[in-house]
Amino acid sequence: MAVRVDLNISLDGVAAPADPTPENPMGADWGRLVEDYMATRTFRARVFGDASGAGTTGIDDRYAAAYFEGIGAEVMGAAMFGLHSFPDDPDWRGWWGDEPPFRVPVIVLTHRPREPISFANGTRFEFSSEAISAAVARARDLADGADVRVGGGLSTVRAALAAGLVDRLHVAVRPVILGRGGRLWDDLPGLDTGYTVASEVAESGVVHVTFSR
Amino acid sequence: MAVRVDLNISLDGVAAPADPTPENPMGADWGRLVEDYMATRTFRARVFGDASGAGTTGIDDRYAAAYFEGIGAEVMGAAMFGLHSFPDDPDWRGWWGDEPPFRVPVIVLTHRPREPISFANGTRFEFSSEAISAAVARARDLADGADVRVGGGLSTVRAALAAGLVDRLHVAVRPVILGRGGRLWDDLPGLDTGYTVASEVAESGVVHVTFSR
Numbered sequence A, B: 001m002a003v004r005v006d007l008n009i010s011l012d013g014v015a016a017p018a019d020p021t022p023e024n025p026m027g028a029d030w031g032r033l034v035e036d037y038m039a040t041r042t043f044r045a046r047v048f049g050d051a052s053g054a055g056t057t058g059i060d061d062r063y064a065a066a067y068f069e070g071i072g073a074e075v076m077g078a079a080m081f082g083l084h085s086f087p088d089d090p091d092w093r094g095w096w097g098d099e100p101p102f103r104v105p106v107i108v109l110t111h112r113p114r115e116p117i118s119f120a121n122g123t124r125f126e127f128s129s130e131a132i133s134a135a136v137a138r139a140r141d142l143a144d145g146a147d148v149r150v151g152g153g154l155s156t157v158r159a160a161l162a163a164g165l166v167d168r169l170h171v172a173v174r175p176v177i178l179g180r181g182g183r184l185w186d187d188l189p190g191l192d193t194g195y196t197v198a199s200e201v202a203e204s205g206v207v208h209v210t211f212s213r
Helices: A030-038 A041-046 A059-068 A132-143 A154-162 B030-038 B041-046 B059-068 B132-143 B154-162
Strands: A003-010 A014-016 A071-077 A105-109 A124-128 A147-152 A168-174 A196-201 A207-212 B003-010 B014-016 B071-077 B105-109 B124-128 B147-152 B168-174 B196-201 B207-212
Touching: A003 A030, A003 A154, A014 A154, A030 A041, A030 A059, A030 A168, A041 A059, A059 A168, A059 A207, A071 A132, A071 A154, A105 A132, A132 A147, A132 A154, A147 A154, A196 B196, A207 B207, B003 B030, B003 B154, B014 B154, B030 B041, B030 B059, B030 B168, B041 B059, B059 B168, B059 B207, B071 B132, B071 B154, B105 B132, B132 B147, B132 B154, B147 B154
Parallel strands: A003 A147, A003 A168, A071 A105, A071 A147, A105 A124, B003 B147, B003 B168, B071 B105, B071 B147, B105 B124
Antiparallel strands: A003 A014, A168 A207, A196 A207, B003 B014, B168 B207, B196 B207
């Protein structure tokens, strides 16, 4: 089993676009980061519930499909779940409606834990104030032999990378220069050491870079 | 004719490694940036004068060969020529010995111009305090229909990019995380706008990204 991270970043390393708002929680530049990922058939089917079969089927789609394969549990930060955008809503159930695309146990890291939320499709959000390393260890147990994803957001992923917890890091690099926002690579010198790195260019122009160990 | 830039950068966008010293003028991390470029047959022949034919001959070498093709004049900053490392040596003739690899007129930007230096192989260093845009315009004249290179260092390249002077930007992205040093992309939001971007992965793992207009 492996601990996996997948992120969409710009060529200048921005993974968290600037100026998120409750109305635009991913930031104004988000579309420029994920345009090719959201165009894939897998993303449209899995996240949008589009059963028409529309969407791209090339290299980007292969990575999108792999994203969802073999994951037995996930860890995410409070912001990714939406707790920073809606801190005072005790009934907030995440951004994803009644069918969150995870379908596995998800540990949401927050200093203000709340009751778990279960969905019919297998998604179960548990809230915990434990440290990233403890959360990943517990997710390994929950995953029962399958892989663990550290889903995001950026600060949670960077904490996992800094702690050496990540076995496979895949970044989809879109060749745009955002020039603002949170950067993935800051203050992680030598992160590549101990990993094998392989890259591949998709038909869309996105460069998929994978660090494995 | 086109104004061209070629740079070696890390995955985190570092083009100018930290802590250059007179003894190690390119910084301690330089080797990690340029290792695959320096391994090419073209670089070995053209810069080291290695006539044995040794070196790699794949995609990296194709870019290395293209680097030297079709250039009629070059513009570089004072630091790249060495004036910041040896400011008080009036006889300093650059890092490259008696056969600088340029073989064309080179405008060196400095606030303290000195007399031109000519070499038998066609390289001629001229020193000028003009602005980057004026220097590039004059280099166009000197190039006589061939391309102009803005060779470096980083601050000179960034000034040319910010001024919209560059027609073709090729970056050889080595998948290492340096985490310190001067970054190419900072404060250039939307730089990709107006360019077509194409990427290609070399056998070495270096990702070659080219912005063209």
